[in-house]
Amino acid sequence: MAKIEGTVFYRERIALPPNAVVEIQLEDVSRADAMATVMATLTLNSENGPPYAFSIDYDPARIDSRMTYALRASIRVDDKLMFTTMDYTDPFSGNPVSVLVRRVPSNP
Template identity: 40%
Template sequence: MNKWLRLSALRLTALALMAVMGGLSGCATPNAIVEIKGETLYRERIALPADAKVIVQLLDVSKMDVPAIVMAERVQQGAATPAPFSFAIGSDQFQPGHTYAIGARIMLGDKLLFINTQAYHIDLNSTEPMTILLEKVGG
């Protein structure tokens, strides 16, 4: 009889744990979203051609001597600057110890008109908008 009571107690404990765990999984928060936003701009007082594209990329720049990994990209056709951008990415897409940055450029067809010439690293804990300064290419 003693053995039977112990088995019943174990079964009840297991059932109680399963019920608690099932209830907790319903309360678990979904994957947090990291929002990265800002604007691109250039200093020259010129209008962009109507068919120019502003391209902004979220990049993993962790590895040296290899091209950056493009995690997300936004393309705005005929946009004027300042051109706003926004990325909403699940926090599980960011790996601990990796370095992330924003890269931006303005293209006219295959011709590069403007590009960022300095690194704009991302602070995943910041909610402040970024300002990405683009420099004119080739005079």
């Protein structure tokens, strides 16, 4: 197994409740006409952050140099999406990787 290490962070100056969950996924995003294929997933609690340090394990044998991969992160509270990535984050740009999540507008 190989590892991608980094942090998930947001710019808002707010504290999350203790039941917030941070999820990081390594995805194959090569096909524009299909949903991303999840290659690895890591779930963390939000007790020690932000920023939220992570180390996600993946199988390097499943990585094809011809394909495009991305890190996606989200933060949920009571299964409600609060923050998510909105920009491409290259997982192989060097360790550690910084993943910015942005606040999702709430529905009335």
